[in-house]
Amino acid sequence: MSQQLTLALSKGRIFEETMPLLQAAGITVTEDPETSRKLILPTNDPDVRVIIVRASDVPTYVQYGAADFGVAGKDVLLEHGGEGLYQPIDLNIAKCRMSVAVPTGFDYASAVRQGARLRVATKYVETARQHFASKGVHVDLIKLYGSMELAPLVGLSDAIVDLVSTGSTLRANHLLEVEHIMEISSRLVVNQAALKIKRERLRPILEAFENASKGR
Numbered sequence: 001m002s003q004q005l006t007l008a009l010s011k012g013r014i015f016e017e018t019m020p021l022l023q024a025a026g027i028t029v030t031e032d033p034e035t036s037r038k039l040i041l042p043t044n045d046p047d048v049r050v051i052i053v054r055a056s057d058v059p060t061y062v063q064y065g066a067a068d069f070g071v072a073g074k075d076v077l078l079e080h081g082g083e084g085l086y087q088p089i090d091l092n093i094a095k096c097r098m099s100v101a102v103p104t105g106f107d108y109a110s111a112v113r114q115g116a117r118l119r120v121a122t123k124y125v126e127t128a129r130q131h132f133a134s135k136g137v138h139v140d141l142i143k144l145y146g147s148m149e150l151a152p153l154v155g156l157s158d159a160i161v162d163l164v165s166t167g168s169t170l171r172a173n174h175l176l177e178v179e180h181i182m183e184i185s186s187r188l189v190v191n192q193a194a195l196k197i198k199r200e201r202l203r204p205i206l207e208a209f210e211n212a213s214k215g216r
């Protein structure tokens with residue numbers, strides 16, 4: 001009996017950057033999530049389907065087995081905690097870094113030296129909490145769901161923890177990167193039960209992903 005496989009992806013850069021890896025496994029998604037309103041997309045393989053979810057929801061769908069595997073950023077996986085997930089491959093896609101940034105006029109180093117309590121806005125509260133705790137910096141974390149760069153400009157926070165790639169969003173908002181927290185890329189995540197039950201079906205796909213991502 002053939003086994004159905006469900007892959008969870010988010011729209012945008014993860015979907016786009018995963019397509020060449022899927023193609024290396026002989027799988028083509030036959031509808032475009034940017035134009036289709038469908039959340040379950042067919043592929044050329046009748047046993048493989050792709051579900052479109054929010055980037056931060058990918059680990060949850062995979063954890064509970066609603067998807068057998070998915071692609072999620074390290075930022076998202078650290079916030080989720082990784083429970084129930086096997087993370088075999090760094091796909092080397094959607095690369096960026098997580099950093100602390102402040103308005104250009106704010107003397108972050110002095111504030112930290114003086115032991116000031118800083119208000120930090122971020123979507124990544126768990127990672128930020130660990131980062132500042134490891135440096136002994138006192139912070140009040142303010143949870144946001146997007147557009148972190150706005151927070152210090154309107155007095156919501158002194159600093160932000162956000163993702164940076166080209167730096168153009170920071171520059172456009174007169175913010176300066178003052179600390180590098182970690183490099184970020186996206187990983188393949190697999191439901192632990194699916195890995196056992198559907199091992200034979202998953203194996204060639206995981207191998208193709210691994211080989212294709214090595215060359216990146």
Ligand SMILES: Nc1ncnc2c1ncn2[C@@H]1O[C@H](COP(=O)(O)OP(=O)(O)OP(=O)(O)O)[C@@H](O)[C@H]1O
Nearest residue numbers: 012013054055056073074075076094095096163165
């Ligand atoms: N500017 C960037 N350059 C490269 N990779 C990035 C960039 N911004 C985010 N990423 C990576 O891509 C992943 C998906 O980002 P995307 O913008 O599609 O979702 P999101 O808006 O962060 O998530 P959600 O919709 O759940 O709020 C992030 O989790 C991160 O790992």
Ligand SMILES: O=P(O)(O)OC[C@H]1O[C@H](OP(=O)(O)OP(=O)(O)O)[C@H](O)[C@@H]1O
Nearest residue numbers: 147149162163164165166167168169170
């Ligand atoms: O350093 P940059 O290249 O400016 O990228 C950084 C921006 O990218 C991400 O946002 P989002 O995914 O909303 O932005 P994007 O789609 O414009 O990259 C992130 O939250 C930053 O705001």
